[in-house]
Amino acid sequence: MNELEGLSPDVAARLTKARERVIDSIGKNMDLYGITQSVGRMYGYMYFHNGPVTLDSLSASMGMSKTSMSNGVRTLLDLKMIDKVWSKGSRKDQYEVVPDWYANxxxxxxxxxxxxxxxxxxxxxxxxxxxxxxMAEAGAEDERLQSLLKSDEAKINEAMKYYRWLLRLIEALETGKIFELVPKEEE
Structure with a gap:
C-alpha cells in the first residue's frame, strides 16, 4: 500500500500486520454471509486503501486473477458495498469502498x-x-380432505404473516428507521 512508503520498515511491517488481521477477519465474516472469503478480503483491502483502485492494482496486490477480481467487484457493486468512481486522467474503471458499515x-x-x-x-x-x-373441487362431503386442506391453508397463512413482517423489517432497514429502534453508536 503506497501510503506506507517512507515509514520505517519496522513500523510499516507492524501496520501491515495489523491491517492484515482486520482484512482476514472481514474475509471470514463475509464468508458467514455467503460471500466468498476472497471477496471479503478484497473489500478489506479496498477499505484500507485510501482512494480508488483499479482491477489491475487489486489483482497485483492480492495475487488473484483479473477475472476473479472482476467477479468480486461485481458482487460488491451489486451489494452496494463499493462504488464505481471517475478519476480525472484515468481511462480504467476505478472502485472505492462505501465506508458506511451501517449502510453496508x-x-x-x-x-x-x-x-x-x-x-x-x-x-x-x-x-x-x-x-x-x-377445496372447491372436493366439496364439503370429503371431510378428511377438507380438514387436511384447511390445515395446510392455515400453515401457509401463518408463514405469510411472517414474510409480511419480514418485509416491514426490510423496509425499516432500507429507510433507516431501524436506527430509531437500535441507534448507531456515536463516538
Missing part, C-alpha cells in the same frame, strides 16, 4: 432478504391458490 449491513441484508421473501411469498401464493381450488 442494511443494503446487504435487505437485498438478500427481499429476494428470498419475494420468492417464498410467490411460491406460497401459488400453493394457496391450488389448495383453494382443491
Amino acid at each position: 449491513f442494511s443494503d446487504f441484508f435487505s437485498i438478500r432478504w427481499r429476494k428470498a421473501v419475494e420468492a417464498n411469498m410467490s411460491a406460497m401464493s401459488r400453493s394457496l391458490r391450488e389448495i383453494r381450488e382443491l
Whole structure:
C-alpha cells in the first residue's frame, strides 16, 4: 500500500500486520454471509486503501486473477458495498469502498432478504391458490380432505404473516428507521 512508503520498515511491517488481521477477519465474516472469503478480503483491502483502485492494482496486490477480481467487484457493486468512481486522467474503471458499515449491513441484508421473501411469498401464493381450488373441487362431503386442506391453508397463512413482517423489517432497514429502534453508536 503506497501510503506506507517512507515509514520505517519496522513500523510499516507492524501496520501491515495489523491491517492484515482486520482484512482476514472481514474475509471470514463475509464468508458467514455467503460471500466468498476472497471477496471479503478484497473489500478489506479496498477499505484500507485510501482512494480508488483499479482491477489491475487489486489483482497485483492480492495475487488473484483479473477475472476473479472482476467477479468480486461485481458482487460488491451489486451489494452496494463499493462504488464505481471517475478519476480525472484515468481511462480504467476505478472502485472505492462505501465506508458506511451501517449502510453496508442494511443494503446487504435487505437485498438478500427481499429476494428470498419475494420468492417464498410467490411460491406460497401459488400453493394457496391450488389448495383453494382443491377445496372447491372436493366439496364439503370429503371431510378428511377438507380438514387436511384447511390445515395446510392455515400453515401457509401463518408463514405469510411472517414474510409480511419480514418485509416491514426490510423496509425499516432500507429507510433507516431501524436506527430509531437500535441507534448507531456515536463516538
